[in-house]
Amino acid sequence: MRAFRLTAPHLDGLRRSDEPVPELAQNEVLVKMRAASLNYKDGFYLNGEEGIQLPRATIPLSDGAGEVVAVGPLVRRFAVGDRVVGNFVQDWIYGPIPAHAVDSSTTLGHGIDGVLAEFRTFHEEGLVRLPQNLTYEEAATLPCAAVTAWNAVRNVRAWETVLITGTGGVALFALQFASALGAKTIIISSSDEKLARAKHVGADHVVNYKNDPDWHLRARELTGGRGVEHVVDAVGPDTLERSIAATAREGTVHFVGLMNPKGALNPMLILGGTVNLRGVRVGSRKLFEEMNAFIERHDIHPVIGKRFAFEYSREAFEQQVRGAPFGKIVIDIAGDRHA
Ligand SMILES: NC(=O)c1ccc[n+]([C@@H]2O[C@H](COP(=O)([O-])OP(=O)(O)OC[C@H]3O[C@@H](n4cnc5c(N)ncnc54)[C@H](OP(=O)(O)O)[C@@H]3O)[C@@H](O)[C@H]2O)c1
Numbered sequence: 380m381r382a383f384r385l386t387a388p389h390l391d392g393l394r395r396s397d398e399p400v401p402e403l404a405q406n407e408v409l410v411k412m413r414a415a416s417l418n419y420k421d422g423f424y425l426n427g428e429e430g431i432q433l434p435r436a437t438i439p440l441s442d443g444a445g446e447v448v449a450v451g452p453l454v455r456r457f458a459v460g461d462r463v464v465g466n467f468v469q470d471w472i473y474g475p476i477p478a479h480a481v482d483s484s485t486t487l488g489h490g491i492d493g494v495l496a497e498f499r500t501f502h503e504e505g506l507v508r509l510p511q512n513l514t515y516e517e518a519a520t521l522p523c524a525a526v527t528a529w530n531a532v533r534n535v536r537a538w539e540t541v542l543i544t545g546t547g548g549v550a551l552f553a554l555q556f557a558s559a560l561g562a563k564t565i566i567i568s569s570s571d572e573k574l575a576r577a578k579h580v581g582a583d584h585v586v587n588y589k590n591d592p593d594w595h596l597r598a599r600e601l602t603g604g605r606g607v608e609h610v611v612d613a614v615g616p617d618t619l620e621r622s623i624a625a626t627a628r629e630g631t632v633h634f635v636g637l638m639n640p641k642g643a644l645n646p647m648l649i650l651g652g653t654v655n656l657r658g659v660r661v662g663s664r665k666l667f668e669e670m671n672a673f674i675e676r677h678d679i680h681p682v683i684g685k686r687f688a689f690e691y692s693r694e695a696f697e698q699q700v701r702g703a704p705f706g707k708i709v710i711d712i713a714g715d716r717h718a
Contacts (some may be wrong), residue, residue, distance in 0.1 A: 382496035383692050386436040389425055390700070393439070393693055400498045405453040407500045410463060412520040413515035413713040415443035415494050418523045418548055419638070422699040433489060441467050441487040443494025443660040443712070444509060446615055454503045462509040465494060466664045467522045469505035469554040487522070495692060497712060507667050510674040513681070521670070524548035526662040529556055529670035531611045531633035537561030539608035542598050544549035544588075544618050546573040547703050549635055551682050553611040554580055556670075559677040562609075565601055567594045573705050580682060595625035606630060606652075616642020623648045623656070631655040682706035688714065 380400050386392045403409050421440060424433055433439075444464040447457050457463060469485045471477060484490035485561055492499070509518040528549050533556070537539055541557040542565045543550045550566065557564050558581030565584040566577045574585035584601050586594045598607050606627035612618055615636040622632045634656060662670075673679070684706025687695040695710050 380497035381689065382438055384436045385424065385433060385439045387524075388433070388575065390693060392425070393696060394436075394525045395690075396497070398584055401500045402707065403449055403451050403500055404502075405451040406503055407451045408447050408454055408457050408463070408503050408506060409449040409498060409500050410445040410465075410506070410521075411448045411498055411713065412443050412445040412494055412496060413446075413711075414519035415710045415712055416520040416714040417695055417699045417708045417710075418442065419699070419703070420523070421488070422698065425700060437488060438476065438492035438494070438496050438499075439488050440493040440495045440710075441465070441489065442519055442522040442524075444500070444515045444521075445494075445499075445712075446515075447497075450503075456503045462518070463501075463506040464509055464518045464521055465499075465501055466505050466507060467526060467661045468663075469502065471661075471663045473628060473663045475658060476663075487711065488662060495710065496710070504664070507664060507671060512675050512678050513651075515713075516683065516686070516709050516711065517681045519709055520548070520683065521660060521674075522667070524707065525552040525633055525674075526667050526670060527659060528552035528611065529673070530662040531635060531659045531668070532557045532560065532609065535560045535562045535609055539563070540565065540602050541609040542567070542596075542607045542610065542622070543611045544614045544622065544636070546570070546577055546705055548707050549615055550614040551577075551580060551706065553613070554582055555679050555682075556673070557609075557611075559673070559679060565598055565607065565616070575706050581582060587647055593621075595621040598625035602627070609633060612636055614641050616644065619644055620648055623652055623654050626652060626654045628653045629655065631657050633657050633659050635659045683709055685709070686711060 447461040540563040548566045566582040567588040608620040610631045610632045612622040613636040684704030
């Protein structure tokens with residue numbers, strides 16, 4: 380089968396390989412991968428010393444969807460022909476992330492091989508069914524960015540306001556989910572063009588953070604001085620203090636971003652503002668399934684920004700490193716982009 384492996388933490392380390400189709404264990408499912416998608420972290424892994432070093436020559440990418448083509452004799456959850464997508468942390472079923480998985484040792488494309496290959500075996504517990512309204516390509520965008528966004532906003536109420544930083548993968552899903560939950564949404568971006576597109580996706584208010592670096596004050600203005608009930612901060616230390624300053628008393632900053640892992644935070648902002656600061660890390664299989672039901676119910680379709688054929692995977696990574704377009708970058712593994 381055709382696959383890619385990341386043999387070293389830079390673009391030239393991404394190598395095409397030809398490998399045997401993996402053998403099926405008794406409780407595993409063999410999936411013919413149809414599509415995969417990229418996230419910020421996949422560019423970060425290429426970042427040499429600044430990035431996270433993957434443990435070995437790993438098949439990259441955590442996010443991929445495909446069709447079940449064989450099942451082991453003990454498999455009960457899936458049958459041949461089912462449309463499935465892998466859960467980011469393979470053995471995180473429900474509740475908080477299990478202690479043994481905190482080090483990413485069971486995360487696809489990190490501690491274990493990912494999905495950028497024609498076939499992959501999964502333990503049957505590591506998969507969920509596609510939302511019925513989505514194509515393989517659309518569903519391939521869900522495991523990291525969408526589940527993280529859902530984890531952040533799932534308890535938002537219709538009368539609340541949600542501020543979202545940037546227009547990246549996590550941010551656009553957070554916008555779509557918060558809008559479908561009925562909340563008022565404010566989104567910030569460096570680009571007026573992306574902001575115009577965010578309005579089409581459902582943003583009620585938009586702020587260009589390059590032109591208006593005091594966007595936290597603008598958020599207060601837009602909420603009658605009260606502040607927003609929720610911020611989805613998908614950036615990190617560069618935005619966190621402003622995110623807290625934009626938040627209403629007893630509101631919550633859902634902290635997702637790790638773009639700049641270093642940085643200091645003035646703790647008085649949290650105390651003075653009586654703001655809750657919540658770390659969000661992707662999500663369990665249960666959250667993934669709950670989100671898929673929500674996606675079906677509201678007929679939500681992920682925003683896809685760029686598509687690449689499998690043989691052009693290197694170009695897909697280059698695009699991610701250059702800066703994500705508006706919408707997810709997807710790789711068509713099986714050459715059937717309309718399936
Ligand atoms: N905690 C978790 O489990 C988890 C899961 C997924 C991702 N993440 C992290 O979340 C972050 C976003 O991931 P992603 O995949 O959504 O990234 P992405 O698709 O590459 O998008 C990044 C976006 O961040 C925005 N941005 C950059 N600097 C900004 C700033 N100073 N203020 C406001 N927005 C800014 C940009 O928006 P504009 O172009 O509109 O300016 C950019 O498009 C990354 O740090 C990633 O590692 C964490």
